[in-house]
Amino acid sequence: MPNKTGLADQLRQTVSGPVLTASDEGFAAELAGFKTNVQHRPDVVVGIISAADAAAVVAVANETGTPVHVLATGHGLPAPVTEGIVITTSRLKGLTVDPATKTAHIEAGCRWGEVIAAAAEHGLAPIAGASGTVGCVGLVLGGGYGPLVRTYGVASDWVRGFELVTGTGELVTANATEHPDLFWALRGGKGGFGVVTSVDVELVELSTLYGGSIFFGTSEIESVFRTWVDWTTTLPETATTSAVILRLPPLEFIPEPLRGQTVLNVRFAYVGRPEEGAELLAPIRAAGSVLIDAVAEMPAAEIARIHNDPTEPTLSWDRGVLLGELDAGFADAFLGAVGPDQQVPLVAVEVRHLGGAASRDVPEGSAVGGRGGAYSLFMVGAPDPSLHEAVLPAVAERVLGGVQKWTSAENAVNLADGFALPGSYEACWPAETLTRLGEVRATYDPDRRFPYGPR
Numbered sequence: 338m339p340n341k342t343g344l345a346d347q348l349r350q351t352v353s354g355p356v357l358t359a360s361d362e363g364f365a366a367e368l369a370g371f372k373t374n375v376q377h378r379p380d381v382v383v384g385i386i387s388a389a390d391a392a393a394v395v396a397v398a399n400e401t402g403t404p405v406h407v408l409a410t411g412h413g414l415p416a417p418v419t420e421g422i423v424i425t426t427s428r429l430k431g432l433t434v435d436p437a438t439k440t441a442h443i444e445a446g447c448r449w450g451e452v453i454a455a456a457a458e459h460g461l462a463p464i465a466g467a468s469g470t471v472g473c474v475g476l477v478l479g480g481g482y483g484p485l486v487r488t489y490g491v492a493s494d495w496v497r498g499f500e501l502v503t504g505t506g507e508l509v510t511a512n513a514t515e516h517p518d519l520f521w522a523l524r525g526g527k528g529g530f531g532v533v534t535s536v537d538v539e540l541v542e543l544s545t546l547y548g549g550s551i552f553f554g555t556s557e558i559e560s561v562f563r564t565w566v567d568w569t570t571t572l573p574e575t576a577t578t579s580a581v582i583l584r585l586p587p588l589e590f591i592p593e594p595l596r597g598q599t600v601l602n603v604r605f606a607y608v609g610r611p612e613e614g615a616e617l618l619a620p621i622r623a624a625g626s627v628l629i630d631a632v633a634e635m636p637a638a639e640i641a642r643i644h645n646d647p648t649e650p651t652l653s654w655d656r657g658v659l660l661g662e663l664d665a666g667f668a669d670a671f672l673g674a675v676g677p678d679q680q681v682p683l684v685a686v687e688v689r690h691l692g693g694a695a696s697r698d699v700p701e702g703s704a705v706g707g708r709g710g711a712y713s714l715f716m717v718g719a720p721d722p723s724l725h726e727a728v729l730p731a732v733a734e735r736v737l738g739g740v741q742k743w744t745s746a747e748n749a750v751n752l753a754d755g756f757a758l759p760g761s762y763e764a765c766w767p768a769e770t771l772t773r774l775g776e777v778r779a780t781y782d783p784d785r786r787f788p789y790g791p792r
């Protein structure tokens with residue numbers, strides 16, 4: 338392998354976008370992402386501006402035996418990259434919506450919020466994740482749970498094709514008819530195939546839905562959460578919900594009456610007539626005295642409002658698992674571990690109701706794991722870096738120990754936090770899928786130019 342300067346010089350000869358090493362101005366800014374505590378220090382970062390740039394980087398990487406990592410928004414990648422080349426995709430901003438075919442062509446630097454806004458102009462919506470700032474490609478490579486997941490399935494179910502530069506340096510299209518093995522793998526298999534330069538997704542006709550958030554105060558959390566667990570078992574697939582205990586800091590940007598409070602936030606999304614949605618939600622509205630009720634008919638363009646995820650870069654620590662079917666015993670165990678009486682440094686502990694369309698694979702098959710998860714459990718730690726190394730992992734382990742009886746043997750790769758838990762990589766896919774993913778990687782990235790998963 339050449340030294341960093343030699344590698345950068347070689348890349349500059351063939352790449353049109355910026356090529357930066359640690360001694361160049363803009364190096365840290367090029368590598369900054371959503372998780373401000375994750376600071377990457379690769380040998381070189383390359384801001385690609387085209388698929389040709391991606392191919393040029395891979396050619397140099399293959400010539401020099403250098404590993405390549407891909408960074409879009411930085412919502413994933415929990416551990417810093419300390420070697421090789423990082424390709425950043427933020428300059429690939431092309432986005433077109435074709436209302437005639439109800440599809441969107443999305444370049445790798447786009448975030449879901451941009452696609453939601455562009456599709457809404459035509460009364461269409463993508464099946465995206467909960468947050469508008471997560472990257473489109475990173476989410477679909479891992480499947481992708483969103484606020485409508487029970488109704489429409491995971492985001493990757495709606496992908497109709499990818500363009501990518503593989504580990505061998507070839508620019509290929511992967512769809513149902515071209516490289517179908519690679520298409521199968523990219524829908525849920527996550528990493529280790531190459532750099533995706535664009536993705537085509539089918540959109541659904543949806544301009545409004547009945548959805549939003551309801552907040553309950555500290556004293557209501559226990560009884561409403563118990564009702565919520567019970568109520569989810571009655572919901573049709575046209576309804577998707579999650580419940581999250583939030584420990585909100587006393588900061589000004591948080592509106593009263595939530596500021597500085599521990600609250601329960603129930604999110605709800607119903608695809609159908611508003612009156613039917615309101616009827617379905619009635620048991621939750623009646624379960625306790627409500628602090629804020631912001632569930633109503635809403636434009637699909639505002640769907641990210643349902644979860645209200647943070648949009649600005651932040652110190653971030655998270656961990657998630659899938660759960661099986663829940664019962665009253667789960668509510669006891671969950672509240673015993675993270676309920677309002679517990680002192681836990683977790684700003685958010687969320688349970689999402691999955692199942693429905695998320696449990697069914699696409700007819701042609703995809704590598705999405707975790708289809709059997711009936712719910713997910715996701716913890717976000719307090720934004721204090723001194724807790725990240727030891728305290729939060731120990732807290733998470735205690736919480737997971739308390740609900741172990743309901744934890745699924747499967748996990749979902751978008752929740753797994755870089756496989757921090759022992760065995761969590763293997764848990765993200767059934768054994769047969771893992772074997773097949775290995776075979777596809779061996780074809781398209783035989784030298785592991787795009788390192789992924791445990792070695």
Ligand SMILES: Cc1cc2nc3c(=O)[nH]c(=O)nc-3n(C[C@H](O)[C@H](O)[C@H](O)COP(=O)(O)OP(=O)(O)OC[C@H]3O[C@@H](n4cnc5c(N)ncnc54)[C@H](O)[C@@H]3O)c2cc1C
Nearest residue numbers: 408409410411412413445466467472475481482532533751
């Ligand atoms: C606040 C927040 C909210 C979230 N909400 C959801 C949610 O609702 N549903 C859900 O399913 N997940 C959710 N996630 C998880 C998220 O989907 C994953 O972390 C995803 O990997 C983020 O992709 P990214 O491109 O934004 O991030 P990045 O950190 O930039 O990328 C993560 C990984 O994706 C791969 N990748 C990204 N772009 C490319 C590319 N062009 N070519 C090849 N590989 C690429 C790489 O392996 C990279 O390491 C959330 C995460 C956060 C922090």
